[in-house]
Amino acid sequence: MTPAERLSKATVAERALRLADEEGLDAITIRRLAKELGVTPMALYWHFKNKDELLLGVVDYVLSDVRSDRTAGDPWQKQLRAILETVIGVMRAHPSLPDLLHSTDKTQTPNFTRATNDTLALLGAAGFDVEESYWIAMYLLNGAMGLVGGQPDCPASVPADQADEWRRQKRVQLECLPADRFPMMIEFAKTYRRAPDVERYYAFGLDLLISGVESMAERRP
Numbered sequence: 001m002t003p004a005e006r007l008s009k010a011t012v013a014e015r016a017l018r019l020a021d022e023e024g025l026d027a028i029t030i031r032r033l034a035k036e037l038g039v040t041p042m043a044l045y046w047h048f049k050n051k052d053e054l055l056l057g058v059v060d061y062v063l064s065d066v067r068s069d070r071t072a073g074d075p076w077q078k079q080l081r082a083i084l085e086t087v088i089g090v091m092r093a094h095p096s097l098p099d100l101l102h103s104t105d106k107t108q109t110p111n112f113t114r115a116t117n118d119t120l121a122l123l124g125a126a127g128f129d130v131e132e133s134y135w136i137a138m139y140l141l142n143g144a145m146g147l148v149g150g151q152p153d154c155p156a157s158v159p160a161d162q163a164d165e166w167r168r169q170k171r172v173q174l175e176c177l178p179a180d181r182f183p184m185m186i187e188f189a190k191t192y193r194r195a196p197d198v199e200r201y202y203a204f205g206l207d208l209l210i211s212g213v214e215s216m217a218e219r220r221p
Contacts, residue, residue, distance in 0.1 A: 007039065009047045013061035016054060020096035025103060028054065052104070059100050060109035062090060067118060076122045081210055083119055084140055088202060091148040095156070098145045126213070127220030136213055147205040152196040167192040 015036055019027045030051060034041040048054040066086045091097045106112040116137055123133035154166045174182075174189035 007037065007043060007047065009057055010061060012037065012044060012047055012054070013057045016058050017062055017094060017096065020058065020100065021094050025055070025096060025099050028058075030054070055100060055104045056106075056109050059097075059104055059106050060111045062094055062097055062100070063109065063111040063115060066090065066111065066115040076125045077210070077214060080119065080122050080126075080140075080213070081206070083115065083122075084144060084206060084209065087115075087141065087144045088147060088206065091144060092151075092202075095148075098149060101141075101145070123213075126217040128217070140209055140213070143205075143209045147202065147209075151198060152201055153198065163195070167195070 012033065016028050016033055019033065019036065028051065030041045030044055030048075033054075034044055037044075044054075048057055066083060107116075116134075119137045119140070120130060120133045123136055124130065128136060154163045158166050171189045171192035174185050174192070177185055179186055
C-alpha cells in the first residue's frame with residue numbers, strides 16, 4: 001500500500017490542525033500539507049477537493065468529541081454544561097479553532113450540526129422555543145470563544161522565563177495611571193503580582209455563561 005493509500009481524512013485533518021495551531025491558518029496549503037505527510041498534492045485531493053473543503057474537514061475533526069453527557073436521568077443543565085466544558089477544552093487545546101469557526105461555514109460540518117442539534121434539544125427541554133434555543137447556543141459558542149481569547153496572563157508569544165517580567169511591566173503600567181481617574185484599575189494592578197489561577201478563571205466564566213441560561217429558564221412559564 002502506498003503512502004497516499006494509507007492516508008485517511010482524519011490523518012490529513014489532524015496534521016492540518018497541528019499546522020494551524022503552530023503557525024496559523026495561512027500555513028495550511030495543499031502543497032505544504034502534502035509535503036508534511038510525504039505524499040503528492042494529488043493524494044490529498046482524494047479526500048478534499050480544495051482548501052475550503054480541507055478547513056471544513058479540520059473543523060469537523062476537531063469537534064468530533066463535542067457532545068452532551070447522555071447518562072440517563074442527567075438534567076439538561078448538567079448536559080449543557082458538559083457540552084460547553086468540552087468546547088472550551090477543545091479551544092484551549094487548539095488555539096486555531098476560533099479562527100477556523102469564523103473563517104468557515106461550520107454549519108456544513110456533520111459534527112458541528114450534531115452538537116448544535118443536541119444543544120437545541122437540551123434547551124428545548126429547559127422550556128425555550130427553537131429560535132430562542134438557537135440564539136442561546138450561539139451566545140454560548142461565542143462566550144466560549146471569548147473566554148479562551150481573553151485568558152488572563154501572558155500572551156502565548158511570551159517565553160515562560162519572561163512571564164514574571166511581563167507581569168511586572170503590566171502592573172507598573174497600570175499603577176502609573178492617574179489615581180483620581182482610575183482608582184479601580186490601579187487596584188486591579190495588584191493582581192499582576194502573581195500568576196493568575198487560570199483554572200479558576202475558566203470555572204468562573206463557565207458558571208457565568210450557564211447561570212444566565214438557568215436564570216432565564218427558571219422564568220419560563
